[in-house]
Amino acid sequence: MSDERLRIAIQKSGRLSDGSFELLKNCGLKISRGRDKLYGRVRELPIDVLLLRDDDIASFVADDACDIGIVGENVFEEEALTDGHDAPAALVMKLGFAHCKLMLAAPKEWTFNGPSMLEGKRIATSYPGLTAAWLKREGVAAKPVMMKGSVEVAPRLKIGDAVCDIVSTGATLDANGLKPVATVFESEAILIRNQTAFTPEKQAVFDALLTRIRGVMMSRDAKYIMMNAPRDAIAAITEFLPGAEAPTVLDLAGYSDKVAIHAVCRESVFWDTLESLKKLGASAILVLPIEKMMA
Ligand code: PRT
Ligand code: ZN
Numbered sequence: 001m002s003d004e005r006l007r008i009a010i011q012k013s014g015r016l017s018d019g020s021f022e023l024l025k026n027c028g029l030k031i032s033r034g035r036d037k038l039y040g041r042v043r044e045l046p047i048d049v050l051l052l053r054d055d056d057i058a059s060f061v062a063d064d065a066c067d068i069g070i071v072g073e074n075v076f077e078e079e080a081l082t083d084g085h086d087a088p089a090a091l092v093m094k095l096g097f098a099h100c101k102l103m104l105a106a107p108k109e110w111t112f113n114g115p116s117m118l119e120g121k122r123i124a125t126s127y128p129g130l131t132a133a134w135l136k137r138e139g140v141a142a143k144p145v146m147m148k149g150s151v152e153v154a155p156r157l158k159i160g161d162a163v164c165d166i167v168s169t170g171a172t173l174d175a176n177g178l179k180p181v182a183t184v185f186e187s188e189a190i191l192i193r194n195q196t197a198f199t200p201e202k203q204a205v206f207d208a209l210l211t212r213i214r215g216v217m218m219s220r221d222a223k224y225i226m227m228n229a230p231r232d233a234i235a236a237i238t239e240f241l242p243g244a245e246a247p248t249v250l251d252l253a254g255y256s257d258k259v260a261i262h263a264v265c266r267e268s269v270f271w272d273t274l275e276s277l278k279k280l281g282a283s284a285i286l287v288l289p290i291e292k293m294m295a
Pocket of ligand 1: 011012013014015016052053054055071072073074075098099100165166167168169170171172173187188189
C-alpha cells in the first residue's frame with residue numbers, strides 16, 4: 001500500500017467486534033464512524049479501520065488491501081490450510097479474547113471410545129482443513145463434509161454422522177442432541193499482518209500500536225496490591241503473590257517489626273488470595289485496578 005496510514009481490518013459486527021473495538025479504544029484510538037459504516041478514521045494516529053466480514057479479513061491482509069487485522073485463529077488457520085496464497089498473512093500475537101474451541105461432536109447416544117470410532121464416517125464441518133488435519137494426526141480415515149452454516153443439524157438431516165464445529169458454552173450442541181467428544185483446535189482472537197515490509201513511517205505506527213496492545217493485555221488481569229505485614233513474613237508473602245516480581249518493601253513509621261509491601265500482580269487476585277495473605281500475617285490489604293502499563 002502506498003498510503004502511509006496503517007490500515008487495520010476488524011470484524012464489522014459479530015463475536016469478534018466488541019473485543020476488537022474495546023482493544024483499540026483501550027489503546028487510546030478513537031474511531032470516528034457510525035456503526036453501519038465500513039470505514040473509520042483514527043484522529044490521534046495515522047490509522048484507518050476497515051470494518052469487514054470476519055471471513056474476508058485474512059485474505060485482505062494477505063493481499064495487502066490492509067496492513068494488519070484482528071481475526072479468529074480458527075479462521076486464520078483454516079485459510080492457511082485451504083487457501084492458495086503465496087504469502088499468507090502472518091500471526092503477530094494472540095489477543096486473549098473470543099476464546100472458543102473447534103470440537104468434534106457426536107450424537108449423545110454414541111458411546112464414544114476414541115477417534116477410531118470415526119473411521120469411515122462423514123463429519124459435517126465449516127472447517128474441512130482443520131478437521132482433515134486432525135483426522136490425519138489421529139490416523140483416522142473419515143470424510144469431512146463442508147457445510148457453510150447450521151452444522152449442528154447435519155446428523156438429524158443425515159448429511160453427516162458427526163460434526164466438527166465451534167463450541168463456546170456447548171449449549172448449541174446440547175440443544176441439538178450432540179455431545180463434544182474431542183478438541184480439534186483451540187482458538188482466540190489474534191492480530192495478523194501482511195508479509196510486505198512496511199515503510200519506516202508505517203512501521204513506527206505499527207510498533208507504537210503493538211506496544212500499546214501489549215500494555216493493554218498486561219494490565220487486563222493485573223492489580224496493584226498493598227498491605228502491611230510482619231517483617232519476618234516478607235519472604236512467604238512475596239512467594240505467594242500471584243504473578244508478582246520484586247515487590248516494593250517500605251518501612252512503616254513507628255513500627256520496627258512491620259513493613260508495607262506493594263506489588264503488581266499480573267494474575268487475577270481473588271478473595272481467597274486475600275484470605276491466604278491474611279493468614280500469612282498481612283493486614284490492611286488494598287487491591288487497586290491498573291489502567292495502563294508499559295514495560
Ligand atoms: O458476519 P461475519 O461473517 O463477520 O461473522 P460470522 O457469523 O461468520 O462469525 P461470528 O461472529 O459468529 O464468529 C467470529 C469468530 O468468533 C469465530 O471465527 C470464532 O473465532 C469466534 N467465536 C467465539 C465463535 C464462538 N465463540 C461461537 N460460539 N464463533 C462461533 N460460535 C458459534 C458456533 O459456530 C456455534 O454455532 O456459536 C455456536 C456455539 O456456541 P455455544 O455457546 O452454544 O457453544
Ligand atoms: Zn463469517
